[in-house]
Amino acid sequence: SAVISQKPSRDICQRGTSLTIQCQVDSQVTMMFWYRQQPGQSLTLIATANQGSEATYESGFVIDKFPISRPNLTFSTLTVSNMSPEDSSIYLCSVAYRGNEKLFFGSGTQLSVL
Amino acid sequence: AQKVTQAQTEISVVEKEDVTLDCVYETRDTTYYLFWYKQPPSGELVFLIRRNSFDEQNEISGRYSWNFQKSTSSFNFTITASQVVDSAVYFCALSEVEIQGAQKLVFGQGTRLTINP
Numbered sequence: 001s002a003v004i005s006q007k008p009s010r011d012i013c014q015r016g017t018s019l020t021i022q023c024q025v026d027s028q029v030t031m032m033f034w035y036r037q038q039p040g041q042s043l044t045l046i047a048t049a050n051q052g053s054e055a056t057y058e059s060g061f062v063i064d065k066f067p068i069s070r071p072n073l074t075f076s077t078l079t080v081s082n083m084s085p086e087d088s089s090i091y092l093c094s095v096a097y098r099g100n101e102k103l104f105f106g107s108g109t110q111l112s113v114l
Numbered sequence: 115a116q117k118v119t120q121a122q123t124e125i126s127v128v129e130k131e132d133v134t135l136d137c138v139y140e141t142r143d144t145t146y147y148l149f150w151y152k153q154p155p156s157g158e159l160v161f162l163i164r165r166n167s168f169d170e171q172n173e174i175s176g177r178y179s180w181n182f183q184k185s186t187s188s189f190n191f192t193i194t195a196s197q198v199v200d201s202a203v204y205f206c207a208l209s210e211v212e213i214q215g216a217q218k219l220v221f222g223q224g225t226r227l228t229i230n231p
Binding site for chain 1: 159205220
């Protein structure tokens with residue numbers, strides 16, 4: 001199984017600022033994803049973090065708002081830019097290994113925007 | 115488009131009762147995967163099961179069992195003799211065929227299960 005470390009675990013931010021969330025995996029993974037879970041809601045895929053190239057965003061999410069980096073096979077960052085209260089959510093990193101049936105999730109970053 | 119529906123928003127039962135969580139899905143793919151995840155109060159998502167669309171055998175793992183019926187596009191989850199530790203939000207999810215070794219999941223809305231002592 002994967003050990004996924006997400007930092008920070010929670011943060012309270014002011015409107016208009018940006019927060020970068022880090023996701024570190026203990027081994028090389030095939031793919032990394034970022035999900036959002038709004039309060040009391042389900043998980044929605046934001047984007048696939050591609051190693052060495054631009055992330056692939058899902059409908060409704062754009063790079064200017066959620067820039068993503070993945071410089072290597074074990075690390076990725078998600079930035080929530082120009083935050084508003086509507087961005088208050090849990091952000092989760094998930095990883096997958098080629099040939100492995102499971103998608104592993106980090107413990108999430110709980111973001112509150114005032 | 116793929117869609118997962120968990121019609122039960124919240125369920126509350128007394129300990130030791132059996133409880134079934136419903137999951138209905140929509141997809142145009144002939145090959146797909148179905149998942150159940152558990153999200154306890156700590157927040158992390160715990161993988162429970164993956165089932166591919168060609169395998170309609172029911173599965174049992176201890177007190178947990180899953181009933182996959184392609185004819186009704188359902189993948190229901192039953193907990194037998196429930197325990198307080200089973201209290202969590204349970205998500206059903208669907209993914210397209212594995213691409214480049216990855217899984218992109220579409221999640222249902224989740225069912226909040228509360229087991230009362």
